[in-house]
Amino acid sequence: MLKEFKDFAMKGNLVDIAVGFVMGAAFKQVVTSFTGGIVSPLIGLIFKADFKDVKYVLKEGVADEAGKVTGEVAIMYGEFLTNVIDFIIVAFVMFMVVKAVNVMKKKEEPTPEAPKGPSQEELLAEIRDLLKK
Numbered sequence: 001m002l003k004e005f006k007d008f009a010m011k012g013n014l015v016d017i018a019v020g021f022v023m024g025a026a027f028k029q030v031v032t033s034f035t036g037g038i039v040s041p042l043i044g045l046i047f048k049a050d051f052k053d054v055k056y057v058l059k060e061g062v063a064d065e066a067g068k069v070t071g072e073v074a075i076m077y078g079e080f081l082t083n084v085i086d087f088i089i090v091a092f093v094m095f096m097v098v099k100a101v102n103v104m105k106k107k108e109e110p111t112p113e114a115p116k117g118p119s120q121e122e123l124l125a126e127i128r129d130l131l132k133k
Contacts, residue, residue, distance in 0.1 A: 054078030
């Protein structure tokens with residue numbers, strides 16, 4: 001059973017998937033920092049606030065002496081839209097990576113060559129030899 005598991009785990013496709021998963025998780029961090037550090041501030045200029053903090057308040061909260069608001073009910077659509085932008089960027093890049101890999105696989109596949117037959121001269125020589133017999 002252990003040998004079967006080892007054979008399964010060491011198959012090329014499974015290892016490729018594991019490497020892709022780790023790289024995708026690392027790339028997600030890059031995209032998150034991109035949207036949080038570059039895209040969100042630019043969009044925040046439009047809303048005159050930090051884009052992740054943009055919300056629609058359903059019920060106002062009460063501020064205590066420390067300035068902490070409690071009891072507020074709000075729809076945090078800015079954070080949701082930031083996550084949607086993250087997803088779109090990651091999905092697009094993964095699409096481009098898969099497309100590039102597929103193009104490379106097509107180039108690697110050798111085109112089957114047509115079996116070569118004897119040349120015209122070889123056929124004529126064979127016919128001549130048969131006629132001599």
